[in-house]
Amino acid sequence: MHIIENGNAAAALGVKLCRASVIAAYPITPQTPLTEKLSEYVERGDMKAEYIPVESEHSALAVCIAASSAGARVFTATSANGLLYMHEQVQWASGARLPIVMCVVNRAVGAPWNIWNDQQDSISQRDTGWIQIYCADHQQIIDTVIKAYWIAEKVSIPIMVCYDGYILSHTFMPFDLPDQEKVDAFLPPFKPDYALRPEEPANLNTVTLPDVRMDVHGELAHSYMEIRYLLQEELRTTLAVAADAEKRFAEIFGRCGDPYIESYRCDDADHVAIGLGSLTYQLRVSVDALRKEGIKVGVMGVRFYRPFPDEAIASALKGKKTIIVFEKALSYGYEGALTSDLKSALYEHLAGTGNLPSVQNFIVGIGGREIRTDDLTQMFRTATLGRVSREPTWIGLKL
């Protein structure tokens, strides 16, 4: 069924369809309409779940961590400083290998205060051991939430479903609302290998030592380093699991795409723009404009950001002349995080082949600064002519 709703509602509908049974959230703009919607579903009885109105984001994820440890399918959502306030719990959730799904409605982080969109919040959580998926429209938001539960529960690793505040969260767009029966067919009930319960006592997340120790049967058990190694290993194999998810999703819902990247007019392009989220759809307008001028350009959206699909990205960019990375966040003191990741992937897979493209980095829309399509087109055009700067170039800056 096609409906017209905002991005936050798309996320809430996805969570409802997935039958999450414990939801905990704390209000922060622009996430609030999403969690308000869920509290409505629960209070009205449309959704059989416990909705916990916690007193902080730290507690929101604490509730999810504990509820998930006890075997519930859980959900939370946040933005900006809320996500940063959770940071300790974010690390805990992945270390404890819990399949939590959390929407991050991207917003700038303070100081100074700014409630508008950029992606510094989720980018700052890049190295926490979570899977990160970025959405570019409302259909992707609802579909990604559904796929996220399937992937997270397969690999026991939590997932952040990231989408741009306001640009997606508060705008209305038509999208297909999947049927409940189809979602049920795609996503079976959550049955973890072990859930904390009185009938089968266990002590979870106890203190580990630097080295391995024997258990009571005299067998050597994993210690911290092994547990962390397995998280990394299984994050890398998650790339294959994501491809499976895409395939299964296509079989049931009849729509699919590349699980990692979303390319637009890239096949014969010499110059490719890359970014995360809704920005890459805006860049399609620039691509069309530049194509009319005869410049062979394309744009690629990175959907799966962690684990980083380095091979898929490098092979898609092989032989391109210029890669222009547009980012709404950066690793302060260096450059955009995606730019560094991309350079690393290109170096790993294309160094010495003579196919190594040049990479340029543009910073846009920090703190919600308006991103004018004309400016994007102009910078894109300039970048195709040669390197603008060694340092990241800020677009729309008014110094």
Place this chain on the structure above:
Amino acid sequence: MQVKTTILSLPTEEFVHPGTRACTGCGLAIAYRVGLKALGKDTMLVVPPSCLTVLQGLFPVASTKLPCLNVTFASTAAAATGILATLKTQGNSHTTVAAWAGDGGTSDIGLQALSGAAERGDNFIYFCYDNEGYMNTGAQRSGTTPIGAITANTPFKGKLQQKKDVPAIMAAHKLSYVAACSAAYPLDLYDKIKNCLHLPGTKYFHIHIPCPPGWGYDPRYGIKIGRLAVETGYYDLYEIVNGEFKLTAASEKLVEKRKLVPVHEYFRTQSRFRLLTDSQIADIQQKIDEKWAGYYNKDE
């Protein structure tokens, strides 16, 4: 009606394996052992980093026989809420959820989450075992360290501020049950747990825990010192049931006796109080006497 348990009627089933990693003479080991007996087998535990994390042992061996979730320092009460929420979705209303946190994990870093859960009225029992400092990290001051006590970060002057009254803060949340207990009176703790199990919402227990390395005394004197804290009227055993305050056990008997042991008898047993001057002690004694005059008045 209150049930009075004796050492002979205490259940023999143990939920803490012998040979824990607690320090010799640890008051928590007593309170935890007896507390778990009262909570029983159908219980799920939540524990933040604290002395109890150490007591429970190092992966992959654990000393607690009940399911236990170790959580981050500030999140104890919220985690208890999370477990409770899952139990509700499973239609399980019989399992007790119990959180055990230290005084730092309760009165300082964990207070926000605890207040949140108490305000929501989430149905679990929260135990604050109060050894009056961050003993697990080497005996630094906490919100519940008493005035005058030397700690690792109040080394030359002792703590200059009053002990934070956490049970009073929790009572202000209008809980169905708030209790103050002591490891030196484990049967009082046992009975209180049993008596509050059926009450709705969040239940709060504050347990005074003598700590040999943190307080500076020979481990064999832990119970004596815990009792002296009560007999001097310095630390009171009580419960607040639906807003009704009542002294219990030894503290209740003190009202009948009308005779408190002078508080310096308590202070002189522990090296952490060695900087207390006579005038400071007199000041503390006066405050104790005023508090007890109130108790006597109520009794008349």
